Amino acid sequence: xxxxxxxxxxxxxxxxxxxxxxxxVMPKNLLLLPPDYLAARxxxxxxxxxxxxxxxxxxxxxxxxxxxxxxxxxxxxxxxIVSSKxxxxxxxxxxxxxxxxxLACAMMGCYSNAYGNTDKEQRIEASVxxxxxxxxxxxxxxxxxxxxxxNAQGKLSRFTTVKDPKIYQEFFDKVSKAIFLEEHKI
Amino acid sequence: MMRAGxxxxxxxxxxxxxxxxxxxxxxxxxxxxxxxxxxxxxxIQSRAFDTTDKRLMLRCVINTxxxxxxxxxxxxxxxxxxxxxxxxGKVVIKMSxxxxxxxxxxxxxxxxxxxxxxxxxxxxxxxxxxxxxxxSIFLTAQQVD
Numbered sequence: 298x299x300x301x302x303x304x305x306x307x308x309x310x311x312x313x314x315x316x317x318x319x320x321x322v323m324p325k326n327l328l329l330l331p332p333d334y335l336a337a338r339x340x341x342x343x344x345x346x347x348x349x350x351x352x353x354x355x356x357x358x359x360x361x362x363x364x365x366x367x368x369x370x371x372x373x374x375x376x377x378i379v380s381s382k383x384x385x386x387x388x389x390x391x392x393x394x395x396x397x398x399x400l401a402c403a404m405m406g407c408y409s410n411a412y413g414n415t416d417k418e419q420r421i422e423a424s425v426x427x428x429x430x431x432x433x434x435x436x437x438x439x440x441x442x443x444x445x446x447x448n449a450q451g452k453l454s455r456f457t458t459v460k461d462p463k464i465y466q467e468f469f470d471k472v473s474k475a476i477f478l479e480e481h482k483i
Numbered sequence: 484m485m486r487a488g489x490x491x492x493x494x495x496x497x498x499x500x501x502x503x504x505x506x507x508x509x510x511x512x513x514x515x516x517x518x519x520x521x522x523x524x525x526x527i528q529s530r531a532f533d534t535t536d537k538r539l540m541l542r543c544v545i546n547t548x549x550x551x552x553x554x555x556x557x558x559x560x561x562x563x564x565x566x567x568x569x570x571x572g573k574v575v576i577k578m579s580x581x582x583x584x585x586x587x588x589x590x591x592x593x594x595x596x597x598x599x600x601x602x603x604x605x606x607x608x609x610x611x612x613x614x615x616x617x618x619s620i621f622l623t624a625q626q627v628d
Contacts, residue, residue, distance in 0.1 A: 323598050323601065323603065323605070324571060325605065325607055325608070326611070327571065327576060327596065327598065327603065327608050327611075328551055328596070328608050328609070328611040328612040328615065329611045329615075330550055330551065330611070330614075330615045330618065331550075331551075331552070334550045337550070338546075338550065338622075341549070370556070370557055370558075372558050372559060372560065374538070374560035374561075375538065375541055375542060375545070375558050375559075375560050376542070377545060377555065377558045379555055379556065379557075422554050424549065424554065424555045426542065426545050426546065426549070428542050428623075431623065431624065439546065439549065441549050443552070443554055445554075445570070452573070453570060453573050456569065456570035458552055
C-alpha cells in the first residue's frame with residue numbers, strides 16, 4: 298500500500314513539474330538598468346568639438362556603410378540611424394563537434410540533434426544617436442552594436458551586445474577622419 | 484419527417500454558428516481589451532516631466548532604451564514615438580514609448596511593454612524604466628560643462 302502511495306506521489310510531482318514548466322514566468326527585472334550601464338555608455342559614446350550635428354550624422358552614416366552595414370531607418374530630426382548586416386554565424390569547430398556527437402548518439406541507438414542547435418546566421422545591428430551637447434559647442438555620438446544569432450533550426454539562439462572595444466574604436470576613427478576632428482571620451 | 488429534418492438542420496446551424504462565433508469573439512476581444520482597467524494601466528505606464536523640450540526627452544528615451552539593451556527599431560519626432568525590441572532568453576520583448584505635451588510646462592511620457600504574447604502590467608517594471616530615464620536625463624544635464 299505504502300509503495301503505491303509513494304508512486305502516486307511521485308507521479309503527481311512529475312505532473313506538477315510539467316505544468317509549471319509550461320507556464321512561463323515573466324521576469325520582474327525586464328527594465329532594470331544593468332549595473333555596468335555607465336561603463337557601456339563610456340565605451341559607446343564620444344564627443345566631437347563641433348556644433349554641426351548634421352555633418353556628424355552624415356559622417357556616422359558613411360562610417361556604418363564603410364563597415365558593411367545597410368541603413369534600415371533614419372530620423373535626422375532626432376539624430377537617429379538604425380542599420381544592420383546579415384552574416385553567417387557558422388563555426389566549423391562547433392559544427393564538427395555537433396555532427397560527431399549526433400553520429401555517436403545514432404550509433405548507440407539514441408536520438409540527438411546537436412547540429413540543429415549550432416549557430417547558423419547572425420544579424421548585427423548598429424544604432425547610432427547623434428546629439429548636440431546642451432552647451433551647443435560639441436556633438437555627442439553614441440553607437441551600439443548588438444548581434445542576434447539564429448541556429449540551424451532557424452530558432453533564436455543568442456542576443457548579445459558587442460563589447461569588443463576595437464569595433465567601437467574603428468567606428469569612431471572613421472567618423473573622425475570624415476569630419477577632420479579628433480574624438481574625446483566622455 | 485419534414486419537421487424533424489428541420490429541427491436537426493436548425494440545431495446543426497446553431498452549433499456551427501456557436502463554434503464559429505465563439506472563436507471569433509475570443510480573438511476579437513484581444514484587439515481592444517487590456518487585462519487591467521484602462522485608467523489604472525495608464526497611470527502605471529505614464530510619468531510627467533517638468534520640461535517642454537520634446538526632442539531632448541526623446542533622445543533621453545532612446546539613450547535609456549539603449550542602456551537597457553533594446554534594439555531601436557523606429558523613432559519619430561513628429562509623433563513623439565520610439566519603438567524597440569530585445570530578447571530575454573528566447574522571448575521577444577517589444578517596447579514603445581510616446582512623448583507628448585501634457586500642458587504648457589510639462590511633457591507626458593508613456594511606455595508600454597509586451598513580453599512574448601503577454602502585455603506587461605507589473606508596476607515595478609515601469610518604475611524601473613522611469614528611474615532609468617531619470618538617470619539618463621540627469622547624465623544629459625551633467626554634460627553641460
